[in-house]
Amino acid sequence: MSKEIIHTYKNIRQQTEAICKPLQIEDYSIQVVQFASPAKWHLAHTTWFFETFILKNYVQNYITFDADFNFLFNSYYNNVGDRILQTNRGNMSRPSTDKIYEYRAYVDAKIQELLSAISDTKIIELVTLGLNHEQQHQELLVTDIKYMLGHNPLFPVYDEDFNLIKDTNSNTESIKIKAGIYKIGHQGDDFCYDNELGVHKVYVDDFEINNHLVTNGEYLEFMASGAYSDFNLWLDEGWSWVNKNHIKSPLYWHNIEGEWHYYSLSGLQKVDKNAILSHINYYEANAYAEWKGMRLPTEFEWEIAAQQLHWGKRWEWTNSAYLPYPNFEKANGAVGEYNGKFMSNKMVLRGASVATSQNHSRPTYRNFFNPTESWQFTGIRLVK
Amino acid sequence: MSKEIIHTYKNIRQQTEAICKPLQIEDYSIQVVQFASPAKWHLAHTTWFFETFILKNYVQNYITFDADFNFLFNSYYNNVGDRILQTNRGNMSRPSTDKIYEYRAYVDAKIQELLSAISDTKIIELVTLGLNHEQQHQELLVTDIKYMLGHNPLFPVYDEDFNLIKDTNSNTESIKIKAGIYKIGHQGDDFCYDNELGVHKVYVDDFEINNHLVTNGEYLEFMASGAYSDFNLWLDEGWSWVNKNHIKSPLYWHNIEGEWHYYSLSGLQKVDKNAILSHINYYEANAYAEWKGMRLPTEFEWEIAAQQLHWGKRWEWTNSAYLPYPNFEKANGAVGEYNGKFMSNKMVLRGASVATSQNHSRPTYRNFFNPTESWQFTGIRLVK
Amino acid sequence: MSKEIIHTYKNIRQQTEAICKPLQIEDYSIQVVQFASPAKWHLAHTTWFFETFILKNYVQNYITFDADFNFLFNSYYNNVGDRILQTNRGNMSRPSTDKIYEYRAYVDAKIQELLSAISDTKIIELVTLGLNHEQQHQELLVTDIKYMLGHNPLFPVYDEDFNLIKDTNSNTESIKIKAGIYKIGHQGDDFCYDNELGVHKVYVDDFEINNHLVTNGEYLEFMASGAYSDFNLWLDEGWSWVNKNHIKSPLYWHNIEGEWHYYSLSGLQKVDKNAILSHINYYEANAYAEWKGMRLPTEFEWEIAAQQLHWGKRWEWTNSAYLPYPNFEKANGAVGEYNGKFMSNKMVLRGASVATSQNHSRPTYRNFFNPTESWQFTGIRLVK
Amino acid sequence: MSKEIIHTYKNIRQQTEAICKPLQIEDYSIQVVQFASPAKWHLAHTTWFFETFILKNYVQNYITFDADFNFLFNSYYNNVGDRILQTNRGNMSRPSTDKIYEYRAYVDAKIQELLSAISDTKIIELVTLGLNHEQQHQELLVTDIKYMLGHNPLFPVYDEDFNLIKDTNSNTESIKIKAGIYKIGHQGDDFCYDNELGVHKVYVDDFEINNHLVTNGEYLEFMASGAYSDFNLWLDEGWSWVNKNHIKSPLYWHNIEGEWHYYSLSGLQKVDKNAILSHINYYEANAYAEWKGMRLPTEFEWEIAAQQLHWGKRWEWTNSAYLPYPNFEKANGAVGEYNGKFMSNKMVLRGASVATSQNHSRPTYRNFFNPTESWQFTGIRLVK
Structure with missing residues (x-):
């Protein structure tokens, strides 16, 4: 058991560094914008998570790597004390990148030591939470790097071979689901977040x-129809967003001499009409559905259909607000701040994206973002 | 039929003026704040609604009262053309109040003429919509006046006799509802808004x-426990709202020499501990429920229980986001802008308040506001 | 003496009401914008000035008209206590206009009583200051009303006969002044503000x-030359102001179907090319001078030339920053807040305008505004 | 001649790199704040200046180092085309630091080649301007680095040995200057900026x-007297600045357990009472003078007294606004944007600071900043 968790620990921690x-x-x-953190911060914050919630509590006489790091690398845990403002994460040239890698090595050694020595369910649970947390930050790392570059x-090119996935799924058939009562929420003993728990019927x-x-091709038709100027397609707040920001295309798209291009992690390139559309926000997804005379699925419909869907290529906007399931229970203390406190003004996304870490998603996984956000790899699936 | 509608028309229109x-x-x-419009604007806008959607379409050779009024008194109907910015409604000393009352008289005469002459279902439907619209603005009139004064x-005192309702409902028993499938949404032929339609099972x-x-007394205990300083009770956005605005009590509350007072429409007075709590926003409602170890009802639970509830004293925050019902259909054109386009980042309130016009609410009625807003008469009902 | 001052007092106080x-x-x-106050506020604030600085100090057992008025109608005197935020002046429907007129009558009676009874130099000095203060507000009243309408x-028309002054001064000759040492600043016993004192040589x-x-005609040529798009003509902050606000013409100008109009107090009318240009800010004045290959006068040049100039039609931007004269002395207490504390980031204007009260200006008078402001009647005189 | 200029060129260019x-x-x-640019940007922008104004104009078939650099490293020269927003300078991880050093080496080689080959007065003038420009950026480099760290x-420590200068000038005598006409402005053939030209009498x-x-000790007395809470000492805009930003001490000062410390380039240390006060803005300088019952010198007084003053330790706020001298002439084109366009809402500073490059300042040198700015090494000299 401890061998296995150590193995997983190493793999996931190395994967974060591989991304960099x-x-x-x-x-x-x-840090270009408040919501996208510097790579250095991600590297440190994920490490701080292990140090704060595990090493400080379970290692006797643990010597903190650096006393200032709690202030610098706490993200949003009020229970763990004051922290640097999110907007100021990009103001810090120090600690240096080297120092952060030292920090990672220090904490990695201590965690592995601890896991070798002790086989305590509570610790393994926390390490598992920390690793899932780290995987979430791996995805943010990729999307924040993309935002900066x-x-x-x-x-600049991040990686010549970081390809956009094409929609090879030429199967345009749809799946029909019968009315009825279904069970929603995570079952079984595998890891899941607290927001997936509370199996309940809908x-x-x-x-x-x-x-x-x-696909991009389909979305280009929507754009060509004048959709970004047609208020009837948009939610009121979406229409304000379009106008205030002079939006005329998805994030990363540039019209260069009459031809649409987008920035990808392999550089600027022409829009591929067959590739799956990405980087649109909820308002755009909703307007597109309106234009098609269709609608977005609810998160329950999505979960019910998940077994039969080809999914995993793009986070998919649902038409469900991010709210607690019946019987949702928040853990006590800092760990309880993980999910529950964000349950307002956000919409649920289901699925996974090209940037999601392997084995990190599942049919019950509830991702969530503000309706204006589109720097994740986000796309559209329609329902009739 | 036309006599009846004329009678109702007169009553409701007069009620608006009685409020003033x-x-x-x-x-x-x-206009003190963007979301609260001047009384003059409400008087004119409700009149503009009848002129624009009925008189201009159904009266031959109709002579517009004033060509500028479409620009001045359109609220948010993009389909009806440009309009003055919402923030600028309070910049207009002209047209004068007298002029607006003339406008009302002019349109009232024309509408009554039309209703006497023609008995067309479509017209009656639009007049009914206009009257329901006017009733909504009656409530806004009261709450906007309260906000200004x-x-x-x-x-200043608005009306010495505008009393806060006390919680005479000393019955502290709760109602138990059995699990099962229930029908949600408006049934029957009575008027309802489009957002209530699409009867469906949940x-x-x-x-x-x-x-x-x-009650206020119960909320004072929450305050006394230090709730406004305890981040663990609050949603993340709620906690930001508390801190950014230095919130320490509900809207209209003032601590005067150690004693809590609130402004009511009959003037500044001591907080009555037995009276029903009002003017709290969703974040406060949610934090209170958290503190009690209970939760807010969903809008479906509320609707299912409605027959057995004493309701109508305060709009009640639910824990449901304002989203379309299955099979929700938006009307074409301007009338379709009435409800659907506001379905993002808002929470549903159920019930009615002391300011709600008589016969205007019903068990299926869906009111909705931003989670930060509290200038309506809004309260809390809890669920276990 | 007391008869004379009472006479003057009555005249000036009535003039304020005549404007309304x-x-x-x-x-x-x-209140449309922070810098322009409601008429009611001007009526009350000028009255508050007499009540606060004279009646409260020199009338035994003086009964304040209303204890709340100090909070409501103090403008910027920190020494006199807290006050309502300037941005909130327009939020106050109460006290009513009638109440304010009562306030004026009450204070007027008390002041006249005091002046009849006592002949104290200090009091007469303060009344004189109060009357000059009131005259300044008379001009603000006119310009704030113009801004609102x-x-x-x-x-809306304010007064059909409020005409723009034409440039009947067809004399296009210039005045030559010889180099030398000149005396600057107010001499003699007449009233002047503290900022004019400290006669000194330059x-x-x-x-x-x-x-x-x-004239407007000359300025139209400047506009026609593309001046609002030519960064080389503008100060850096002026260029930012032009771009941020999309400025293409002076304040109140509207291009209606290809023809330039402006709003005047007698309504919207075509721009009169022979009339003197008005409502431009310092950046525009400076850019115009640059375009002409000339420059604005310094306030010293203006004062030296004043005897020979036709002036009094428009406040004239100078190229002097508003700074203290050598030996400038601030009075103690609240009265000392009158001028000195505004001596940063403002430019001096000399002259007078069509809205300036009779006998209120003089060659040594130093008016001052932010370089962005143009809601006063402000124009351009050039120097070689 | 060309040997000499090449020698100077090398020295100054190396000095910039030595600072880094x-x-x-x-x-x-x-980039922590809009007004402080990244070191990389300074290194590149000063190089861009030579490339743009010299190499592109005077070297035949000059091959631009990188075509994108004009967009990235133009500061504020509208005549040279579009540029990246000043706020976005810190968003650019690329081009890398190495690339910028390559750019410097490339341009340095070309400039030295040019200077060896051609002896053209115009070129030497432009190189001299470029070197003075670079020296200005050297000072900004130091102060921007200080701001970031x-x-x-x-x-973090920048340099253990970067000491604050102590006030060894125990001579507390003052210098008396007689009234009269004095010449102001730069005379002679040495380099000076256009804003120093136009010798004129005052x-x-x-x-x-x-x-x-x-000294810091003297300023601590001012603080101890409650000066930051006494509105009577402050200009109106200064008082707003104090309150809006909750200012209680100079920039970089921290009260740690009751004792005042400040950040210096050699790290955090206790405030040295004998050292010269630094990092205060114009409002603070003005308030201090007010508190002392003295005043700041005008820039003319300063220049007249300069020969007899010990100066060069701190930029000294004057009470003169930054405005053109009589007969000020702006050069044509981009070079003319160097100084003239900033002549509004700024105050003149005279002297030099510990961060000023050697031989860069002189008695006629006019430095200028907004009254709110204090990240330069700025201090106070008083006048009676």
Whole structure:
């Protein structure tokens, strides 16, 4: 058991560093926008998580790597004390990147030591939570790096081979689900987040859900129809967002001499009409569905249909607000701040994306973002 | 039929003017904050609704009262053209209040003429919509007047006899509802809004809902426990709201020499511990429920229990986001902008308040506001 | 002496009310923008000045008209206590306009009583200061009313006969002044503000100053040359102001079907090319001078040339920052807050305008505004 | 001649790189606040200046180092085209620091080649301008680095030996200057900026100027007197600045367990009472003078007294607004944007600071900043 968890621990921790391989030192510290953190911060914060919730509590006479790091690398845990403002994460050239890698090595050694010595369910649970937490940050690392490089006028390449997935799923049939009562929520003993728990019944009516996600080509038709100027397609707040920000296309798209391009992690390239649409926010997803005379699935419909769907290529906007399941229970203390406190003004996304870590998602997984956000790899699946 | 509708028309239109009776001329034009419009604007906008959607379409050679009024008194109907910015409604000393009353008289005469002459279902439907619309604005009139006077350092009295309702409902028993499939949504031929339509089934589990609303006395205990400083009780966005705005009590509450007072429409007075709590926002409602170890009802639970509840004293925050029912259909054109486009980042409230016009609410009625808003008469009902 | 001052007092106080004659009740309370106060506020604040600095100090057992008024109608005197935020002046429908007129009558009676009974130099000095203060507010009243009505989409007429002054000064000759040492600042016993005091010598070089002010016709040429798009003409902050606010013409100008109009107090009308240009800010004045290859006068040049100039039609931007004269002395207490504390980031204007009260200006008078402001009647005189 | 200029060129260019020696790679790209640019940007922008104004114009078939750099490293020259927003300078991890050093080497080689080959007065003038420009950026480099490190919670040391200068000038006598006409402005053939030109006469009255600058100890007395809470000492905009930003001490000062410390480039240390006060803005300087019953010198008084003053330790706030001298002439094109366009809402500082490059300042040098800015080494000299 401890061998297995140590093995997993090593793999996942190394995977985070592998993501940073193509970076130059200068890339580690930049924060372009409040919601996207510097790579250095992700590397440190995920490490701080293990130090704070495990080493400080379970290792006798544990010597903190650096007393200042709690202030610098706490993300949003009020129970763990004051922290640097999120907007200021990019102001910190120090500690240096090297120092952060030292920090990682220090904590990694201590965790492995602890896991070798002790086989305590509570510790293993916390390590598992920390690893899932780290996997979430791996995805954020990729998307935050993309945001930083994609907003650099030089459009630097991150990795020549980081390809956009094409929609090889030419199967355009849809799946029909019968009305009835279904069980929703995570069952079994595998790891899941607290927001997936509380298995409960929901009634859903007959519905028919597409097996394929919307492609760039389809979205270009929507754009060509004048959709970004047609208020009737948009939610009121979506229409304000379009106008205030002069939106005319998805994030990362640039019209260069009449032709649509987008920034990808392999550089600036022409929009591939057959590839799956990405980087749209909830308002855009909703407007597209409106234009098609269809709608987005609820998160329950999605979960019920999940077994039959080809999913995993893009986070898919649902038309469900992120709210607690019946009987949702928040853990005590800092760990309880993980999910529950974000349950307002957010919409649920289901599925997984090209940036999601392997084995990290599942049919009951509830991802959530503000309706304005589109820097994740987010797409559209429609329902009739 | 036409006699009846004319009678109703007159009553409701007069009721709007009756609400304004206690106002001084200066009170009609002031806008203290973006979301609260001047009384003059409400008087004109409700009239514009009848002129625009009925008179202009159904009266031959109709002569518009004033060509500028479409720009001045359109609220948010993109389909009806440009309009003054919502923030600028309070910048307009002209047209004068007298002019607006002339406008009302002019349109009232024309509508009654039309209703006497023609008995067309479509017209009656639109008049009915206009009257329901006017009733909604009657409630806004009351709450916007309260907001304006309650933010005047002189705390002027609107009406000596506008009393807060006390919680005479000493019955503290709760109602138990059995798990099962229930029908949700408006049935029958009576008027309802489009957002109530699409009767559909939902499954709910066993629940137990309080018959009484939280009182000021109960909320004072919550405050006394230090709730406004305890981040563990709050949603993340709620905690930001508390801190950014230095919130320490509900809207309109003032601590005067150690004693809590609130502004009411009959002036500044001591907080009555037995009266029903009002003017709290969703974040406060949610935090209170958290503190009690209970929760807010979903809008479905509320609707299912409605027959057995004493309701109608305060709008009650539910824990349901304002989203379309299955099979929700938006009307074409301007009338379709009435409800659907606001379905993001809002929470549903059920019930009615002391300011709600008579016969305007019903068990299926879906009110909705941003989680930060509390200038309506809003309260808390809890569920176990 | 006391008869004379009472006479003057009555005249000036009545003049303020005469300015408000054409207003409707609704016009009295509106505040469109922070820097422009409601008419009601001006009426009350000027009265508060007499009550606070004279009646409260020099009348035994004086009974304050209303204890709340100190909070409501103090403008910026920190020494006199807390006050309502400037942005909130327009939120107050109460006290009513009638109440304010009562307040004026009450204070007027008390002041006249005091002046009849006592002949104390200090009191007469303070009354004189109060009257000059009131005259300054008379000008603000006119310009604030213009701002409110000019931003109403209906462009209401204030007074049919409030004409713009034409440039009847066809004399285009300029005045030549010889280099030398000149005395600057107010001499003699007449009233002046503290900022004019401290007569002192300045050396100025030879200069030649225009006797006429720039006309609308001349400014139209500047506009036609593309000046609002030519960064080389503008100060850096001026260029930011132009771009941020999409400025293409002076305040109150509207291009209606290809023809330039402006709002005047007698309504919307075509721009009169022969009339003197007005409502431009310092950045525009500076850019115009740059375009002409000339420059604005310093306030010293202006004062030296004043005897020979036709002035009094428009406040004239100088190229002098508003700073203390050598030996400037601030009075103690609240009265000392009158001028000195505003001596940063403002430019001096000299002259007077059509809205300036009779006998209120003089060659040594130093008016001052932010470089962005143009809601006063402000124009351009050039120097070589 | 060309040997000499090449020698100077090398020295000054190397000095810029020497300032960056103590930096870690991560330090080069961070921008904490809009007005402080990343070190990398300074290194590149000063190089861009030589490339743009000299190499592109005077070297035949010059091959631009990188076509994108004009967009990235133009600061504010509208005549040279579009540029990245100033706020976004810190968003650019690329081009890398190494690349920027390559850019410097490339341009340095070309400039030296050009200077060896051609002896053209115009070129030498432009190189001289470029070197003075670079020296200005050297000072900004130091102060921007200080700002970045001083806002890092770790308070990193830049250079252990970067000492604050103590006020060894125990001579507390003042200098008396007689009234009369004096010449102001740069004379002779040495380099100076266009804003120093236009020698002209000014008349000044008798004045007495302190030979020593205010020390930390003296400023602590001002603080201890409650000055940051006494509105009577402050200009109106200064008082707003104090309150809005909750200012209680100079920039970089921290009260740690009751004792005042400040961040210096050699780390956090206790405030040295004998050292010269630094990092205060104009409002603070003005308030201090008010508290002392003295005043700041005008820039003319300062220049007249300069020969007899010990100066060069701190930039000294004057009470003169930054405005053009009589006969000020702006050069044509981009070079003309150097100084003139900033002549609004800024105050003149005279002297030099510990961060000013050697031989860069002189008695006629006019430095200028917004009254709110204090990240330069700025101090106070008083006048009676």
